[in-house]
Amino acid sequence: MRPGGRTARVRAAVLEAGGDILAEQGFHGLDLADVARRAEVGKTTVYRRWGTVDGLVADLLTDMAEQSLPRTDTGSLEEDLLANARLVCRTLTDPRQGPLFKAVIAAATGDARTAAALHRFYAVRVAQWAPCVQEAVERGELPEGTDAAETVRAVSAPLYYRLLTTDAPLDDAAARQAAAAAIAAARAGAFVRTPL
Amino acid sequence: MRPGGRTARVRAAVLEAGGDILAEQGFHGLDLADVARRAEVGKTTVYRRWGTVDGLVADLLTDMAEQSLPRTDTGSLEEDLLANARLVCRTLTDPRQGPLFKAVIAAATGDARTAAALHRFYAVRVAQWAPCVQEAVERGELPEGTDAAETVRAVSAPLYYRLLTTDAPLDDAAARQAAAAAIAAARAGAFVRTPL
Secondary structure, three states: OOOOHHHHHHHHHHHHHHHHHHHHHOHHHOOHHHHHHHHOOOHHHHHHHHOOHHHHHHHHHHHHHHHOOOOOOOOOHHHHHHHHHHHHHHHHHOOOHHHHHHHHHHHHHHOHHHHHHHHHHHHHHHHHHHHHHHHHHHOOOOOOOEOHHHHHHHHHHHHHHHHHHOOOOOOHHHHHHHHHHHHHHHHOOOOEOOOO | OOOOHHHHHHHHHHHHHHHHHHHHHOHHHOOHHHHHHHHOOOHHHHHHHHOOHHHHHHHHHHHHHHHOOOOOOOOOHHHHHHHHHHHHHHHHHOOOHHHHHHHHHHHHHHOHHHHHHHHHHHHHHHHHHHHHHHHHHHOOOOOOOEOHHHHHHHHHHHHHHHHHHOOOOOOHHHHHHHHHHHHHHHHOOOOEOOOO
């Protein structure tokens, strides 16, 4: 249980229940009254604090960003980005996290507030991993001016695209290919920021 | 109007109305009775032929695959894949097509039949463009054994990821970066099929 007294405990219980329902039933299965019942929290409290299912999903994404693990720091660009790719694969194939991510991506396509929360979540994750790339630039392993965030996004992009548009598995070969392709593109200067 | 008599005309009208509603209101706004009204087709016909909204979305994706434009063929890998990246950006930023693609991606996260239809749609699109890469392999511009489909998917992946997870625009710089990154990765051998 996370610290912070009753308010924090209520939030943790509600977000866990909301995440469970999203993972099990998708965004359409989400109903604040069900969330309250499952979290064993008063319905009025849930409606007063989160208002709508979109509000709850936005808060869940804020919490996911706050709880997210620190980056790997091996001192090697190859190892760091491979660890990142494997983490993405592990997350997207996890029995709870995988459906949960699909559900929030789906929810974000239809609601601007959810989309903004989803964008913030990914901005936080990308910023956490960007130092791996920035340090490689400083070590002279990647061209000067390489956009670290764009390089990190290049690792995730093919894995999410594979998840959403194909039946192909998110296995270790997929993780290796994603990391290797991003590094090759970065070395070739594909992510060097162009002057304005 | 497409040829094929009354059945084909009914299908065209229903799929157009369904696509319009998806683009305007997202997957949750889709209701077969509304589609029938908008298409000026009997409700019974729509229910008998498509059954459910998921069935209608699956058929819409089949139609989108059948109607999709042939690939560009300039004889240059750089030009062909840049044309592909620009087509993806144009589609995803189109006022009707953009929301329509988001809606079908969202629908696919919650329904296996829609997901299968979405996967078939992308498999058709990727197969249409794969010869650009295969011919570059044959000209010796890319390593022997390069997976042409995976290279084509590498062009689209960062554009879809940008659309779904960021506020960044799908502009010409994004298209150029996507094509350049995919080609650099392919040249470095990142998409060479590994032996089983």
